[in-house]
Amino acid sequence: MILKILAIAAVLFLVYIIFFKKNREKDIIKKKDVKYEDEMVECPTCKTYISTKESIVSNGKYYCSKDCLANK
Template structure:
């Protein structure tokens, strides 16, 4: 009977450990949207701009800026010139 009680206690403790282990995981999940919000506050990261030559939308970060206009590639920049 004592052994049965110990097994049940062990099972309960394992369930408790698993339950408490999943809690930090859910907290980590809630932290991710906070990071996404932090990215949203910096509009330059995901800001899209239209290529002045071919009209393709490219990220401002990756676009080539020349004379106040954005170009998707060096080829478009050459065509514009």
């Protein structure tokens, strides 16, 4: 009887560990995505902070608009 309870407890513990680990991995992936989408960068021309999502990338630099890209 005790062995049976221990076996069930062990299985539940393993399920809990696997589930918890999966959730943590999901959270880490989520955080990475959010960071990538919402990262704030400074426009080198007008010094305005813009999110990388809305910026124009040129030579590894993020510009807020085509005007700033042209006037770099």
